[in-house]
Amino acid sequence: MSDSLRISRKFSQRSVMEAIVQGGPISRASIAKQTGLSKQTISEIVRALELEGWVKETGRTSGHVGRTAVTYELVYDAAYIVAVDLGGTKVRVAITDLACQIFAEDTEPTDPRGGQFIVDQIAQLAFQAASRQRIARNKIRLAVVGVPGAPDAQTGRVLLAPNIAGFDKMDVVAAFERAFGFDAMLENDVNLAVLGENWLGQGQGIDNLAYVALGTGVGSGLMVGGQLVRGAINAAGELGFLPLGADPFEAESLRTGAFERAVASHGMADRYAALSGRLISVPAIFENAQNGDEAALAVLDETARYLVRGIGAIAAIANPEKVILGGSIGLRPEILERVKAFLPQCFPYPVNVETGELGSRAAIIGAAAIGLGQLHNTLFGVDAPDGRISLPRASMTALQEAVR
Amino acid sequence: MSDSLRISRKFSQRSVMEAIVQGGPISRASIAKQTGLSKQTISEIVRALELEGWVKETGRTSGHVGRTAVTYELVYDAAYIVAVDLGGTKVRVAITDLACQIFAEDTEPTDPRGGQFIVDQIAQLAFQAASRQRIARNKIRLAVVGVPGAPDAQTGRVLLAPNIAGFDKMDVVAAFERAFGFDAMLENDVNLAVLGENWLGQGQGIDNLAYVALGTGVGSGLMVGGQLVRGAINAAGELGFLPLGADPFEAESLRTGAFERAVASHGMADRYAALSGRLISVPAIFENAQNGDEAALAVLDETARYLVRGIGAIAAIANPEKVILGGSIGLRPEILERVKAFLPQCFPYPVNVETGELGSRAAIIGAAAIGLGQLHNTLFGVDAPDGRISLPRASMTALQEAVR
DNA sequence: AATAAGTTCGGTAACAGAACGAATTAAAGA
DNA sequence: TCTTTAATTCGTTCTGTTACCGAACTTATT
Structure with missing residues (x-):
């Protein structure tokens, strides 16, 4: 497959995926109308997505004139992400599925010893929550950790974070990736809070x-x-x-x-x-x-x-x-x-x-947002220069309810 | 031609154009190496661009082993843009070609009567400069006007501009487009100054x-x-x-x-x-x-x-x-x-x-930058969400010299 | 002889669009 | 009330078209 063609393909795949994520159960014909692509193309792409396990048939329409349509939906449990809000006194760890539903959310006092101890504490919290919810580890793809400081993308350290001991001297990203066994991203906690309020608040x-x-x-x-x-x-x-x-x-x-x-x-x-x-x-x-x-x-x-x-x-x-x-x-x-x-x-x-609106949960919701956006992008997206997050609106209520 | 295919095409056309603009006289083989596209594709695209009048053959390489290569260059006078820096006391009007060379640059005291008078003054200055340089009017595609205030994209007015009379009460963009007969954009003057320094300073x-x-x-x-x-x-x-x-x-x-x-x-x-x-x-x-x-x-x-x-x-x-x-x-x-x-x-x-580095010319150079970026984008670009300007580096010296 | 520039030729992925069959409801006639 | 027919919509099949790639080949040069 050639490179630029792959871009073309993924361009369409992404919009189809977006239509399915945001449009809930939706027929292929509706996707075609929404995206402007031809019905034929949509059928092809949906078939591919179904084969790869990202979407599934969930029912058929009825009551309208004309032939009934088969509707498709996201396979919500195809992947999970871990969202973490690390504060000077408390850590909060949550797990969400692709539908942006929060499955588990645990809070603990932050380990005062700092550094690797915190990393291990968070990993343990996440894995405990995962096994409690019977989520297979290999379905967790990504962790987003909000930290009170300035993460340095080059070195993986966290600068200007006086409340978290040791994070300025170690490669925190690498430590998390070792502890988790999957990708990890660091982000400033207030940045996550804006994202959270921008998404659901x-x-x-x-x-x-x-x-x-x-x-x-x-x-x-x-x-x-x-x-x-x-x-x-x-x-x-x-x-x-x-x-x-x-x-x-x-x-x-x-x-x-x-x-x-x-x-x-x-x-x-x-x-x-x-x-x-x-x-x-x-x-x-x-x-x-x-x-x-x-x-x-x-x-x-x-x-x-x-x-x-x-x-x-x-x-x-x-x-x-x-x-x-x-x-x-x-x-x-x-x-x-x-x-x-x-x-x-x-x-x-x-x-x-x-x-x-989201109170003290803004950051963790932001972490979920950035993680899910990232995941959707890497799975279905182009390496678009604009990493704009486009997340479901339908499941927002679900998340908000889960959050309360 | 189908829509999404057009996107694909323009994607490549854009990068070929970029290579030619930035790489000065360049052979098709070099473009292929730079862009990663195949030689065959480059030949096709260059042929199309030549037909449309945007690039032309300018010579051949020599001195290297192997066959001589035909080199291509931008047709610099295929289009022009007008860059304007409107201040409370002075107006500065410049005309640049596609190579970002400034052809003419005139300064006058701003018409104190404000409003339409300023618009007419600027249009006249621009057209005078154009005819002095023997530039055909229909080759001018765009004007970028830097104003000391906040242009409102919806109404075309300029807010928070106490030094320019009347611009808060009229559709300035429309007035400029009427006076010029081509597209016009307004931008805050300090914003243009950053762009200018970002580009050449x-x-x-x-x-x-x-x-x-x-x-x-x-x-x-x-x-x-x-x-x-x-x-x-x-x-x-x-x-x-x-x-x-x-x-x-x-x-x-x-x-x-x-x-x-x-x-x-x-x-x-x-x-x-x-x-x-x-x-x-x-x-x-x-x-x-x-x-x-x-x-x-x-x-x-x-x-x-x-x-x-x-x-x-x-x-x-x-x-x-x-x-x-x-x-x-x-x-x-x-x-x-x-x-x-x-x-x-x-x-x-x-x-x-x-x-x-650019002193008081920062804004007008920024206006040229934004205008040329816009022009390159509309002519050769995708409707990319990220309107990142990518302008020639080679001709910068030319511009800087012209500016002094 | 080596090497680089360009072209020709064949191939392919990702689409579009028209035509068509299938499934359904709405309306018209018996 | 029941059947038939018309109108719709869904989804597939088939036939392009475009924008590319890659290999082989020709041409021009050191």
Whole structure:
């Protein structure tokens, strides 16, 4: 088979596959109409896909005029992927099938010893979940691991990840691939969160989207033209280093960024302590605010005002259509409300800000999205320069339900 | 001819065209080696291209062992494009051929009456230049107009362009197309500047690139993965509204952005006046600084310190590989020197900053780049989702020389 | 003699499109 | 109400067409 012809073939195969994935049970004639290819071609391609085990006959239509049509569907259990959200304190591991249904989802405290210990912990969690669900190991094709830092594609290390010990000194990708026995990809956790919200949450259908995660630290994820912005060294979205909030020229700002110190949980607690004399946790500040504590309310206002400036910076530079707030602090309605009130005071045109719909699961759903997209692409896709993910809409509800 | 086959065909035709454009005079055998297509196929495609008038035989090789090869070249004058850089005070109009050689370049003060008057002025300039160079009108295929604002693709208007009267109330694209009689595209001027530097200047081969233009105003252009970032409403890069520098919550910041007030020429002059009691022009401040004027030196330091924070914001959000400074102030070595000194004091990892190589011509070269890319794509390209520009390297020197 | 450039010839994968048979419902007539 | 016929749609078969490849061959040169 010649090379360029193979491209042609796969081009069509991919669109047929897409029609089947997205169109649920569908007849060959409908695929032909949808894709614009001839019925004959569709029959050929579907036959090939069936032979390879990716699709199967599932029934026939009835009730319409004309001959009944045989309908085809994805073989959902033809392949599985592992999605991981690795945080400084918790690891979350999920397994999904080709229909994007989450089969198992387990959470554990992150192994504090770091490095290889974490890799082994994750692999064990994944394999436990797989055998619990009776999923054969050889059907798992790929793992996507979200990490709080900047994965370096060349060396497989994770940079700028102070909360995960040892990942800056080892080839993490290789370690995962050894432990799993299949391909693994690393991605920044906030980047995964944007992808998640873009796929199933607040950002559906929005090509230019930003996500700001605010909690113990701050980070942002940015999508432009439907593509993730990763930056030259995967350090895009290291929002903590925005030269805003605290004095960026202080020496401390080179370790913990000026913006992070002003806006993240540490800064909030410090600010509350300065106003009231008491050092309490961030959830306690929110609670006090609800009870009318002046100092707590002032801290929330102040935090939102800083956050608004960060959002303004993103809007001025990248002009996203929507900004989604996430993270333990960013998800609070008290923050959203204030951000919406303050933003128009310092930014000239309206910016659409909302909290994420998927909450703390955004990253793991994003990991599933990127993994499934990758899988669909390698199985049925062209080596297209634009790796745009096109995932089923039909099964979204299924996933969302499974997720709850 | 069937549709999908046409895609296949054009795929190859495009790469053959690319090889000819970039490889200068080249034999069919070399094209075959370069593209990986068979000699036979190349002969066919080249024959077709020759028939259609896009390439022509130009000579034969000699001196090597073996049979002499016939070499082919682009028919440079098969099509022309008009590149325009429209500023608040000056319009610059250039005409380039398919070899990306600039044929004519004229500058005039912008018609202060704005609106249709500017459109007519530009069309007249272009047609004058064309007839001076004996270029037939029907060979001009496209005009690219750089504007200081956010062109709205839906309505054809230009938003956020306070310096161009009337462009926010008319369909500018339609007006240009009427005046020219061929296709016209609008693009933000700083966006064109990044493209220009990416093509022929400081940013060659750099996919993740930022450009900061500092002069009367501030603006930025951002490329991610080789693609321009335009934002949801083409307002990406409105850096003046970065909530930095002046107090962003002042009411004035909604009209003239906080960052613009701090860093652009007005802010510099004000700051000098505050320090010395004299209101002088920005070039005069630079001159005084060279003569050791303390106040002027302080102003430069202060300006650079603000600029550094803007660059830090871009780096934190998008992590470009390089940041190019442009604009009448940004191009000064005194600024670059200070930016390089101050940036490591407030940003944790190194950011590569340089001044633009193309100076004030960056935008018009960018306009040529986008226009030629567009033309090559529509003539020989697939309707590829990734509109990556791939332009000749050979003729770059020619263009650069023509430009000087 | 060696070698590289181009052409000719035959072959093939991936499609299109027309024609046709099969299966079904809707409507018309008995 | 029952049958017949018409209208539709599904899917296959058959016959191109296009865009390629590869091998063999011719031609021109060092």
